[in-house]
Amino acid sequence: MERDEKQSRYGGAVFLVVCFISCYNSLTMATDFFKLFTSLGLSKTETQVYLASFELGPTSVQEIAKKARISRTAAYEAIESLQKRSLLSTFVRGKKRFFSAEEPERALKHFKDSVTEMSAKLDDFQRVLPEMKMLAGGERPTVRFYEGREAIFALFNDLAQTAPKRLDEVSNMVDLYEFLDTDYVKEVRKVVDPSKMQTRILHRGEVKHEKRAHVEYVQLPDDLGNFHGDIWVYGNRVAFVAFVGKVMAVIIESEPFADTARVLFEAGWRMYKGK
Numbered sequence: 001m002e003r004d005e006k007q008s009r010y011g012g013a014v015f016l017v018v019c020f021i022s023c024y025n026s027l028t029m030a031t032d033f034f035k036l037f038t039s040l041g042l043s044k045t046e047t048q049v050y051l052a053s054f055e056l057g058p059t060s061v062q063e064i065a066k067k068a069r070i071s072r073t074a075a076y077e078a079i080e081s082l083q084k085r086s087l088l089s090t091f092v093r094g095k096k097r098f099f100s101a102e103e104p105e106r107a108l109k110h111f112k113d114s115v116t117e118m119s120a121k122l123d124d125f126q127r128v129l130p131e132m133k134m135l136a137g138g139e140r141p142t143v144r145f146y147e148g149r150e151a152i153f154a155l156f157n158d159l160a161q162t163a164p165k166r167l168d169e170v171s172n173m174v175d176l177y178e179f180l181d182t183d184y185v186k187e188v189r190k191v192v193d194p195s196k197m198q199t200r201i202l203h204r205g206e207v208k209h210e211k212r213a214h215v216e217y218v219q220l221p222d223d224l225g226n227f228h229g230d231i232w233v234y235g236n237r238v239a240f241v242a243f244v245g246k247v248m249a250v251i252i253e254s255e256p257f258a259d260t261a262r263v264l265f266e267a268g269w270r271m272y273k274g275k
Helices: 002-028 033-039 044-056 061-068 072-084 104-133 149-162 173-179 182-191 255-272
Strands: 088-093 096-101 142-147 166-172 198-204 215-219 230-234 237-242 248-253
Touching: 033 044, 044 061, 044 072, 044 088, 044 096, 061 072, 061 096, 072 088, 142 149, 149 182, 149 230, 149 237, 149 248, 166 173, 166 255, 173 182, 173 198, 198 255, 215 255, 230 255, 237 255
Parallel strands: 166 198, 198 215
Antiparallel strands: 088 096, 142 248, 166 230, 230 237, 237 248
16 A cells, blocks of 8 residues: 555656656747748758758658658658758668758858848849839830831821820931921921920021920030931830931830930930020
8 A cells, every 4th residue: 555655656756757847848949940940941841851850860761751740752852952952961871871960050051151142132133123124014115116208197196195294305407407398297296286295305407497385495516416317205205216218217115215315305405505
């Protein structure tokens, strides 16, 4: 009777010790390493295999798969991936192959290297971001090409449809008078209501026709250089017109291109206005 009582007290004491150790381990091992490793870039299976291998020490793939509760096929795939990351090593002992997880310091170095590499890639992405934005469907430049008399009509028609508040134009008046049918230009210009649009023209050569209301003119110096054609900047468009030979017009619909051309025009306007 006394002996049974002692055994009962002994068993109770052992139970209390086991409970204490379990609670202690729960408190001291509170870190969720699975969650930590997956958040740092390892897949779920890779993390299971690494942690299982680390806890078991050097062992076979069968034991790792059993500990990680995954198939052997999945274990082999994860092991191959971890070896490429230098997080798992292998060796042969006798006729058996063993796998061993590298120390946590190696894992830490791997994650730091990954962060450095990712940071460099993010810098590259930041540099090419404007180029990528140009690929977006809504921002992709639309280019239209016209020839002959249709080119001038298409240009004024597009201007009327866009209905911008302002038109900035670089023009060669010498070519305009020499190569274009000015009566035809006057006719097609009627599709545009000039009272609803402010126009600024940087021009080479003198203006011989009657200057229109709502239009400002600034003449460029002759020694600036020669060119044959017009550039129009309006809304989100940039249009190029060539007068010499067969009349051609190219209309580019692109906000970035239009903004760039508008800044260049503004620089020339400020430089030569008042001179």
